[in-house]
Amino acid sequence: MSSFSDTKILAPAVGDPLTLIGNTPLVELTKFDTGLCRLFVKLENQNPGGSIKDRIGRSMIEAAEREGRLKPGGTLIEATAGNTGLGLALVAASRGYRLILVIPDKMAQEKVFHLRALGAQVVMTRSDVGKGHPDYYQDRAERLASEIPGAFYVNQFANPANPRAHEETTGPEIWEQVGHDLDAVVCGVGSGGTITGLGRYFRRVAPHVQMVLADPKGSILADYVRTGTVGEAGSWAVEGIGEDFIPPLSDLSLVSEAFVISDAESFVTARELVRREGILGGSSSGTLLAAALRYCQAQSTPKRVVTFICDSGNKYLSKMYNDFWMADQGYLTRPPAGDLRDLIS
Numbered sequence: 001m002s003s004f005s006d007t008k009i010l011a012p013a014v015g016d017p018l019t020l021i022g023n024t025p026l027v028e029l030t031k032f033d034t035g036l037c038r039l040f041v042k043l044e045n046q047n048p049g050g051s052i053k054d055r056i057g058r059s060m061i062e063a064a065e066r067e068g069r070l071k072p073g074g075t076l077i078e079a080t081a082g083n084t085g086l087g088l089a090l091v092a093a094s095r096g097y098r099l100i101l102v103i104p105d106k107m108a109q110e111k112v113f114h115l116r117a118l119g120a121q122v123v124m125t126r127s128d129v130g131k132g133h134p135d136y137y138q139d140r141a142e143r144l145a146s147e148i149p150g151a152f153y154v155n156q157f158a159n160p161a162n163p164r165a166h167e168e169t170t171g172p173e174i175w176e177q178v179g180h181d182l183d184a185v186v187c188g189v190g191s192g193g194t195i196t197g198l199g200r201y202f203r204r205v206a207p208h209v210q211m212v213l214a215d216p217k218g219s220i221l222a223d224y225v226r227t228g229t230v231g232e233a234g235s236w237a238v239e240g241i242g243e244d245f246i247p248p249l250s251d252l253s254l255v256s257e258a259f260v261i262s263d264a265e266s267f268v269t270a271r272e273l274v275r276r277e278g279i280l281g282g283s284s285s286g287t288l289l290a291a292a293l294r295y296c297q298a299q300s301t302p303k304r305v306v307t308f309i310c311d312s313g314n315k316y317l318s319k320m321y322n323d324f325w326m327a328d329q330g331y332l333t334r335p336p337a338g339d340l341r342d343l344i345s
């Protein structure tokens, strides 16, 4: 139970908002059936840019500065409309870099507006072409980087400063926050930076800590962890995690168990999270929580488990938090709530 004595003394003012990246809170979930386990979530949505990707936005830019690949006033190029773009845009704005993002044209308008508001230049490209096509967003970004003098192609999928950010910050934070008493960490994989960095950190400081993969149904990664084979990818609606290839910098040999979670289970679990605990997470947070709950319920001895709220549910209000959208997509079986008839009946 909380009381006034729990109230923390607030930290003094800072002069650089980038110092607010990381050191995110850890909260224990108490309103779910976690079996014999205690389940904690790390609130990465509380980073200043709103997601876990602020950490790599800072680390990849600082590494490029240190290595002399990025000069004052220089240009950064990346291919993403997701949280990595927002994390980079935050750091680029505050450090005075020009940022060009190449974005497939299927991405939500809100994301593009958000990136432009932060000062990023957005280059739209085709969504209907695959790797190797000149208009594929990653190929286009790489080409732009070779054409603009001094431009630095960030490339989170192959940039070692991505997993390093988690090995050097996220891992030590978790270890300290749980009082050096932990059994498992449940992660999703987009670029693989989080799971690889955390896996490396825990292999060093506490090798008994299990790395558990939460993978959307349709992604090839869970199958790869279980069987070592790369299957045919399907499609999924959860954003930010799941892949149709093995991300080159990911080390999935660090993963001991994998859970496959459907879009419906991810969305319904995220909606339960905000109703029961008041935490408004994004769609990947639903996948991670659903996998963490399954892991917890399968344990026959008490365990301490950490998972993540990777980004905020604000970005998904018109989708998974909208009853009508959920019903339209077939994710809800009951009729949509929210119109006057519900109040009258």
Ligand code: PMP
Residues within 6 Å of the ligand: 051, 053, 082, 083, 084, 188, 189, 190, 191, 192, 193, 194, 195, 239, 240, 241, 282, 284, 285, 310, 311
């Ligand atoms: N959740 C969300 C919402 C994301 O945007 C991402 C990154 N694409 C992840 C999880 C996965 O992180 P990583 O790239 O480190 O594997």
